[in-house]
Amino acid sequence: MTPILELRQVSFGYPRPERRRAAPFGLVDVSFSVGTGEIVGLVGPNSAGKTTVLRLITRVLTPASGEIRLEDRPLGTLSLVEIARRVAVVPQEAPRPFPFTVAELVLMGRHPHAPRRYFESPGDRAAARDAMVAARVEELAALPLDELAGGERQRALLARALAQEPRLLLLDEPTSHLDLRGQADVVDLLRAVNRERGTTIVAVTHDLGLAAELADRLVLLDEGHVARAGPPQTVLEAALLESVYRCPVVVEQSQVSHRLLVQVSWPAVERR
Numbered sequence: 041m042t043p044i045l046e047l048r049q050v051s052f053g054y055p056r057p058e059r060r061r062a063a064p065f066g067l068v069d070v071s072f073s074v075g076t077g078e079i080v081g082l083v084g085p086n087s088a089g090k091t092t093v094l095r096l097i098t099r100v101l102t103p104a105s106g107e108i109r110l111e112d113r114p115l116g117t118l119s120l121v122e123i124a125r126r127v128a129v130v131p132q133e134a135p136r137p138f139p140f141t142v143a144e145l146v147l148m149g150r151h152p153h154a155p156r157r158y159f160e161s162p163g164d165r166a167a168a169r170d171a172m173v174a175a176r177v178e179e180l181a182a183l184p185l186d187e188l189a190g191g192e193r194q195r196a197l198l199a200r201a202l203a204q205e206p207r208l209l210l211l212d213e214p215t216s217h218l219d220l221r222g223q224a225d226v227v228d229l230l231r232a233v234n235r236e237r238g239t240t241i242v243a244v245t246h247d248l249g250l251a252a253e254l255a256d257r258l259v260l261l262d263e264g265h266v267a268r269a270g271p272p273q274t275v276l277e278a279a280l281l282e283s284v285y286r287c288p289v290v291v292e293q294s295q296v297s298h299r300l301l302v303q304v305s306w307p308a309v310e311r312r
Contacts, residue, residue, distance in 0.1 A: 043073040043112075044208055044240050045097065050106035052096060067092060067264045069106070074208075079234055079241045081255035083248060083275075085285050088261035090244045094210050097242075099123055111207070124152035128201035130211045134185060134193060142188070142196045143181040146171055149203030168203045174237070175199035175229060191222030198229060202237075209233070211243040215250060227254055248302040252276055260284060276300045 053066030067089050074080050082090045095101040096108060099115060108115040110126060150164040172178040175195045180188065185196060194214060201209055215223040233239050245251050251258055252272040259269045262284040268275050278291045281302065288305035
């Protein structure tokens with residue numbers, strides 16, 4: 041499988057001013073690749089480096105050493121506009137207040153294709169419509185984003201990213217604020233985008249069950265390094281997860297989906 045993205049011994053570090061007594065955080069020799077058309081889950085505890093990796097991929101941050109390659113080109117040789125034409129990001133949440141309708145939000149995704157143009161073209165409007173249809177928000181187009189429920193807002197943000205027509209889609213905790221129905225809808229949408237558009241997906245998530253359900257491969261980070269990368273069944277091993285998360289866990293196989301389920305092994309409480 042041809043990699044669309046490669047991280048080769050990438051290191052990065054910065055101090056944490058909000059915790060002055062803590063040691064400076066850093067990534068150390070992080071290496072992994074993402075094949076074209078894959079869905080990869082980036083998992084690990086808080087402060088493992090997951091969001092930092094996303095910021096490095098989008099060149100918000102620059103590695104101290106190592107190399108990131110996008111479509112076999114060094115990331116540093118691409119302009120930010122060239123990156124935005126290839127890579128789209130779906131954040132956890134849009135800023136509030138956000139005084140735009142869903143349609144206006146989605147059209148913002150067309151900016152990288154004509155950064156000096158002030159008005160959208162018929163092609164932009166067509167791409168935005170297609171993106172809203174794919175994300176199932178076309179009936180919400182005229183509504184202000186601030187009036188939407190959590191699942192609807194997340195689908196609208198996904199539609200904006202799809203309007204960029206990216207080859208690589210990065211998601212930061214795509215289901216963190218959603219109820220069970222919202223989570224199911226987002227997973228279904230991501231599978232459809234991957235299958236029907238061929239879009240490669242890298243998703244940061246704390247939900248290991250979701251990661252096992254959605255991803256072809258997982259990259260498990262621990263304190264700035266890759267603890268293990270591979271298919272879910274090779275990464276979601278109880279002993280490894282206990283070492284990384286510093287708590288007892290149980291890994292079982294779902295009788296319905298046959299995917300792995302990860303749970304905290306809560307201490308037994310004596311009942312009276």
